[in-house]
Amino acid sequence: MSVKDCGHHEDRKKIIIKRIIAGVLAFIVLVLLTILIIWAVLKPSKPSFVLQDATLYSFNLTTPAQLTSIFQVTVQARNPNDKIGIYYDKLDTYASYHDQQITLPTSIPPTYQDTKGMNIWSPFLQGQSVPIAPYIGAQISQQMEMQNVQLLIKMDGRVRWRVGSFISGPYRIHVKCQAFIPLGNSDFGVSVGRNAVKYQLIQGCSVSV
Secondary structure, eight states: OOHHHHHHHHHHHHHHHHHHHHHHHHHHHHHHHHHHHHHHHHOOOOOEEEEEEEEEEEEEEETTTEEEEEEEEEEEEEOOOSSOEEEEEEEEEEEEETTEEOSOOEEEOOEEEOTTOEEEEOOEEEEEEEEOOHHHHHHHHHHHHTTOEEEEEEEEEEEEEEETTEEOOOEEEEEEEEEEEOTTOTTTEEEEETTEEEEEEEEEEEEEO
């Protein structure tokens, strides 16, 4: 084989490789464009959350500034989409006060929420002798005297969207629910057991995805 034939063979090989790469890139672009068009047509909406109630078993402030709290919350999650399902791969629930976490996170079991579906979760939240800043302890003490403790129930995790057989990558989800608890006010709570009082809240939550 002559040198000229070898050069022609190498050029042809490079052309074939370039065509293969161009074909693969065109296919990827087409797939991404199709997904984008479907996404734009479906217009997915983020799920909505409602904090329904809170049952307090213990909420004690000790000196030095330490807080022990044990309670259960009921949270409703609804999927407003009629063509998109939601996978909740991870969802941790905990309580905070003035941006300070006061309970350990409780994990919600991974679940799939169908189109227009609804789930209700009732996680237990607990924090034993959690150290808090002195000024936060003073604020909690004052609110307890006023019988109106303002907590924030947070849920952090990951979700994925499902459209037919297509499943998206993971997205971060953050849920914040204001919980205004009339602690010690028997007019607003219902006794559901020894030292346990249930408070109806029905409070909408902010959701970011």
